[in-house]
Amino acid sequence: METIIKSKPKSTSENSSMSEKFTKNLVYLNGSDVSTELRTNQINRIVSLVAKFEEIRNAVLIKQQELASPVNSKSSQRDNSNHSSLTETGNKFGNGLVMDGRDIGTRVFPNANLKVFMTADAKIRAQRRFDEMLKLKQTSSFDLAENSDFSFDSILSEINRRDYEDQTRKHSPLTKAADAVVLDTGELSIPQVVDKMFSLVLDRMDKQHK
Numbered sequence: 457m458e459t460i461i462k463s464k465p466k467s468t469s470e471n472s473s474m475s476e477k478f479t480k481n482l483v484y485l486n487g488s489d490v491s492t493e494l495r496t497n498q499i500n501r502i503v504s505l506v507a508k509f510e511e512i513r514n515a516v517l518i519k520q521q522e523l524a525s526p527v528n529s530k531s532s533q534r535d536n537s538n539h540s541s542l543t544e545t546g547n548k549f550g551n552g553l554v555m556d557g558r559d560i561g562t563r564v565f566p567n568a569n570l571k572v573f574m575t576a577d578a579k580i581r582a583q584r585r586f587d588e589m590l591k592l593k594q595t596s597s598f599d600l601a602e603n604s605d606f607s608f609d610s611i612l613s614e615i616n617r618r619d620y621e622d623q624t625r626k627h628s629p630l631t632k633a634a635d636a637v638v639l640d641t642g643e644l645s646i647p648q649v650v651d652k653m654f655s656l657v658l659d660r661m662d663k664q665h666k
Contacts, residue, residue, distance in 0.1 A: 500618070504617075504618045504621040507625070508621070513559075513627050517564060520564050523553055524553050556574075561573070561632075562628070562632075562633050569661075570660045571635060571636035572639050573638050573639065574641050575639070575640050576640060576642040578615050578616055578619070585611050585615070
């Protein structure tokens with residue numbers, strides 16, 4: 457797999473023919489639910505290798521920005537009902553959404569109303585991923601063959617590798633936007649993170665309406 461994707465892609469036409477849909481925290485690709493597959497170790501291992509290609513990043517960038525476009529407001533309201541509404545100001549992105557990623561605040565939505573740079577120690581993130589995989593292992597969709605190296609040490613190693621590759625890649629590297637709010641989630645539970653994020657949103661909205 458790595459040998460194949462290390463070759464520079466000749467075209468992104470295949471990507472442009474794909475149809476994606478987001479409904480109630482589930483991701484559908486060409487009509488199939490791929491939510492679980494996107495969280496496998498196999499995908500985690502290759503995602504940073506794929507992401508380093510400028511052609512792919514540019515193709516994905518268009519799709520990401522389309523999600524916040526007023527043109528897609530009706531479908532987005534239907535398919536992304538779980539997203540809070542934060543719009544980008546000063547440009548065409550008016551529908552609003554919440555999006556996470558490693559270059560969202562620096563390249564995808566550089567004018568977003570609120571940018572939060574979430575961080576946590578690599579060991580804490582590895583433990584969270586390990587616990588997540590343990591839960592996934594109890595489901596019928598867990599593929600043992602694809603996750604044969606499933607262990608805390610292997611997950612930690614993979615996280616450190618991906619951090620390094622994403623921080624040092626040529627195109628859209630992982631960096632903190634100058635105007636981003638840093639949120640260390642290391643000692644926080646998911647509800648606590650949500651509460652802090654919600655407070656940041658309310659505070660930002662209050663300041664913008666004054």
